[in-house]
Amino acid sequence: MFKALSEFVSTHYGRYILLIDEYDIPFISIHLAEWDIKTKKAAQGIIKLLFQTMFKDNDNLLKGLLFGVFEVPLTELGSGANNIKEIRMIPSEESDIQSSILAATHPHSGNGLDALTDSFWFNTNEVKLMLDQSAKTHPAIGTYKSFILATIKEWYNGYYIGCFRCKYNPWSVSSFIETLCSILSQAEPPTSGFQMQAITQSAARAFWVTTGTTGLIEAQIDKHRAQFVSLAKRLLCDYEHCKTLDPQHFEGTYEPVPWLPRGST
Structure with missing residues (x-):
């Protein structure tokens, strides 16, 4: 269905920019769901196929922009999306949660992607x-x-x-x-x-x-x-x-x- 919609939009309006809000919600929902491992992997496979269709294998796409609250490393999760540049709202040089929160008191200079x-x-x-x-x-x-x-x-x-x-x-x-x-x-x-x-x-x-x-x-x-x-x-x-x-x-x-x-x- 998405491929057909993508081709229709591209034919009438040219290559387009795809905006996705709250892209992290499906991953969070799967993570919190009371499912067995097999069901969770199957659900992740559906999300992977969707991202592949929308971004990786889509010749009609010019660029994609995804917004989310929680950072989800798409390439590590095997989402099928690549060549991703991350723009973080809060720096997190440390991996542990407490340091990430406290890092907000030591903000970046605003250079590069942080600008x-x-x-x-x-x-x-x-x-x-x-x-x-x-x-x-x-x-x-x-x-x-x-x-x-x-x-x-x-x-x-x-x-x-x-x-x-x-x-x-x-x-x-x-x-x-x-x-x-x-x-x-x-x-x-x-x-x-x-x-x-x-x-x-x-x-x-x-x-x-x-x-x-x-x-x-x-x-x-x-x-x-x-x-x-x-x-x-x-x-x-x-x-x-x-x-x-x-x-x-x-x-x-x-x-x-x-x-x-x-x-x-």
Whole structure:
């Protein structure tokens, strides 16, 4: 079926670029499935044949781009894909899990393939641009932009992508702005900062937690429990220490909100 579709697209539009999102999910599902070894190998064979059809044996393909959360070495798994260049969002010079996580505090310089990591997720300017666009139909967003941006920072900021810090989760930011606009469309325009504060806070929620499975993470925690316990203790200690620091110590601090009482931020 894919070969027929590929030939049809190529005939009418020329060679194409194939984009695959969450390519790692089939491999994770097979790994976590309660199947016997024979069934798992058969499933991996199906995935291998699919990748061979899409990438290796496809004369109609110009290039392929795959996105995934967990790194799956396709060539080692015998997927049938070759000539792959990996672009990692977080450096992992060490093979063990704890060192890979802690490596985020020692990011790469951004050279070579890592230079593309700034293309992942939103930066502050892009979030501001989204708010400016939304303010055209909902003026209250422009009036209270500083507080709304501070709320977005508090909920969805702080991700490390390679050498770039303070990136925003795109799905969460987009969902938050969409929810905020929906609330403003259904309610009377806010007449005070405190009304807008309540509306903004009601729009904020953990949108991303329902978008994926945690099965592989749970399996890794069980496998490396001692390392994760040690890491969790360190994170908690660092958190308690950070609470005592001046807010200006942190990169990407909140902008002042003039209509709120002192200390409200």
